[in-house]
Amino acid sequence: MVLTHLDPLAASVFSLMAIASLLLAFVMLGSRWLNNYLYAFAAESWIIAILSATVGFYGNYPELYFIAILTALFRGLFLPYLLWRIVRRLNVAREIHEILQPSSALVVGAFCVLFSLAVAYRVGASLGLSATVAVLALTVMLSMKLIGFLMLAVRHEALSQILALLVLENGIFLGAQILVPGMPLLIEIVILFDLLIVVACFGVLIQYLLAGAGTTSSLELKRLVG
Numbered sequence: 001m002v003l004t005h006l007d008p009l010a011a012s013v014f015s016l017m018a019i020a021s022l023l024l025a026f027v028m029l030g031s032r033w034l035n036n037y038l039y040a041f042a043a044e045s046w047i048i049a050i051l052s053a054t055v056g057f058y059g060n061y062p063e064l065y066f067i068a069i070l071t072a073l074f075r076g077l078f079l080p081y082l083l084w085r086i087v088r089r090l091n092v093a094r095e096i097h098e099i100l101q102p103s104s105a106l107v108v109g110a111f112c113v114l115f116s117l118a119v120a121y122r123v124g125a126s127l128g129l130s131a132t133v134a135v136l137a138l139t140v141m142l143s144m145k146l147i148g149f150l151m152l153a154v155r156h157e158a159l160s161q162i163l164a165l166l167v168l169e170n171g172i173f174l175g176a177q178i179l180v181p182g183m184p185l186l187i188e189i190v191i192l193f194d195l196l197i198v199v200a201c202f203g204v205l206i207q208y209l210l211a212g213a214g215t216t217s218s219l220e221l222k223r224l225v226g
Contacts, residue, residue, distance in 0.1 A: 011132075013054060014051065014054065014055075014136075015133055015136050017051045019069035019136075021051075021170070024040045025143070025171075026109055028106050028163065030103070032102060038163075045071060048174050052067050056068065056142055056181075061181050065182065067177075071173075090159070099153070099156075100154040112146035116138075116139045116146060118137075120135045141172065143171070144168065148167040148168025151164035151167065
């Protein structure tokens with residue numbers, strides 16, 4: 001694991017990018033506007049791409065440069081462009097169907113971070129890594145996963161749920177880049193292209209949802225049965 005012997009500058013860089021990614025997840029959680037979701041997701045993906053390249057540099061993993069380029073182009077440009085086209089086609093600008101107000105969702109998200117921090121410290125202490133960036137990486141990874149699940153639970157606009165899944169997957173990908181930087185290249189490429197399948201399937205689902213139920217709320221999926 002590369003994080004056990006990082007110099008202070010590298011540890012600070014990793015910490016800054018991990019925290020920035022988490023803050024962008026909170027931007028998505030605290031907003032109703034779909035364009036804000038897209039901008040935050042694109043920025044988060046670019047940060048993760050830079051993080052991959054940085055891990056490759058400090059850990060001597062040259063394959064991570066290729067992953068960084070794929071992440072920047074695929075997650076940071078191509079997927080946001082596809083989602084932006086869906087937003088324009090549906091003519092939906094904001095989240096309408098929600099259980100929690102954005103302010104309440106932010107409070108719940110903060111508790112998710114506290115829970116993730118407690119779990120990360122317990123795991124780090126058991127592995128003897130309590131004073132390394134590994135604890136922060138694990139905290140951010142778990143927090144983004146919980147925030148993604150929270151968005152799935154409290155937002156019912158179909159496009160919001162696509163982005164919730166992407167935030168969840170971004171958290172897993174960020175944690176993997178820091179905690180398991182030597183993960184095989186093929187696995188990481190498969191993960192990237194799986195996202196394209198997810199977005200494509202959700203795009204088709206949204207079209208059928210709009211045609212069959214007259215809305216893009218996932219609450220109306222039961223009306224498509226039969």
